[in-house]
Amino acid sequence: MTPGRPVPPPLARPLPPAAAALGSDRLAAAYGATSGHSGLVPLTVARRAPKADDVEIAIEFCGLCHSDVHATRGEWGTQHYPLVPGHEIVGRVSAVGSAVDDFAPGDLVGVGCMVDSCRECRSCLDGQEQYCENGLTGTYGAKDQRNGGAITQGGYSTSVVVDRRYVLRVPENLDPAAVAPLLCAGVTTFSPLRHFGVKEGDTVGVVGLGGLGHMAVKLAKAMGARVVVFTTSESKVPAALELGADEVVLSRDAEAMEAADRSIDAIIDTVAAPHDLNPFFRTLRRDGALYQLGLPSEAMPPVNPGALIRRRISYTGSLIGGIAETQEMLDFCAAHNVVADIELVRADQLNEAYDRMVAGDVKYRFVLDTSTLQAAAEEADA
Incomplete structure (x- = not known):
């Protein structure tokens, strides 16, 4: 876990080899899936030459x-293979199109979950744009x-070309590796x-303490809120407090949940498994809201409308953020020194990292060091 690695000064190191390695055909080393059962394997992907509005x-x-796991393993329906996942991208601009004047080679930038919309x-x-009524274009x-x-190919790669409108400016004072998860988990919370x-002065409840939950704790604290983490696992109590939570409530403890009655203004629910929401509604004050971020694959227990009606409570959902809001989030994180807690992995560790994510064995996000892609590919070919 590296919550605060030393941050190099701007351009303290040369551009990654990928910038120089791109030939006229724009081939890039990558890792991806060739089927739902292939696991992640070395691939080569073609990137388009930058158009007028493009940033390379x-x-x-x-x-x-975790959505990368579902997608590559075909758990979310039919996929186009080969498929290179990854929508939490941080890197340096290597080239820009003729009409681009807001980015220049060497700029530290990011790309999140979408690369276009209508x-x-x-x-x-x-x-x-995340709610594009004609369908956004995923990364x-x-x-x-x-x-x-x-078919778009993602960030487990040495390069990518994206329209400038969907490129984000990454603050130089933050560790770029630890910024990467902000582009999904950060803006989603x-x-x-x-x-x-x-x-x-507000009190924010956070249900679940994984990749999304740990960002919700950090961001709510940075906004000045009192943060209460709800968890089913007693082992997560020290971790929640270490992240900055003011209180931890074991949600399976009926007395603890009763004591939390009418004490929360807003709840961020990050759990992606079916669970009963009614006990959490009782912890909300009048005009409170529960935001559902986790997307269970099976049906949730029914919601009691009376719990909502008696306190004018809102039950709602939320999906990532638009480009302007994502930039606002990055700037907010820069001002408050907020990044994700991460574990860096090499390309040859990606399949192991996927298995560990499924097992919940990560604290709190994995990040691929793309400088290892080429070496891993060469070793696999040997």
Whole structure:
């Protein structure tokens, strides 16, 4: 775990080899799946030459998200293979298109969960591209309508080319490896906290203490809130307190849950397994809200409408954030020195990291060091 590695000064090291290695055909070393059962294997992907509005990025780090596991293993329906996952990308600009004037080679940048949207619907025009009514273009596994319908390939790669409108500026004062998970887990928790208007003096509940939960704790604390973590695991109590939680409630303890009655303003629920929400509704004050971020694969127990009606409680969901909000989140994190707690992994450790994610054996996010991709590929070919 590296919550605060030393941060190099801007451009203290040369651009990654990927920037120089790209030939005219824009081939990039990568790791991805060739089927739902192949595991992650070395691949070579073609990247388009930058168009007028494009930014070419030499990737340094890419976070591993649990959704990468579901996608590559075909657990979310039919996928286009080969598939290179990764939507938590941080790297340096290596080239820009002729119409790009807001990014330059050497800039530290990021790419999150989307690389395009329709740009015309009400959500896009409102800066809420994540809710694009015509369907956003995911960073991997999606048809890129502006690129001939080619399937997008993600950040487990040495390079990527993205339209400038979907590229984010990464603050130089933060560890770039620990920034990577902010582009998914960070903004996914930041967005509902901002939507509720969390401020100093509010009390925020966080259900679950994984990749999303640990970011919710950090961000809510940085906003000045008192943070209460709800967990079923007594072993997570010290970890929650270490992250900055003011209180930890064991949700299986009926007396502890009763004591928390009407004490919370907003709850961020990050649990992706079916669980009963009604006990958490009872902890909310009047006009409180529970934001559901975890997406269980099976049906949840029914919600008692009376719990909502008696206190005018909102039960709602939230999905990542738009580009402007993601940039706001990065700037907020820079101002408050907030990053993810991570464990760096090499390319040849990716399959092990996937198994560990499924087993819950990560504290709290894995991040791929893409400088290891080429060496891993050469070793696999030997």
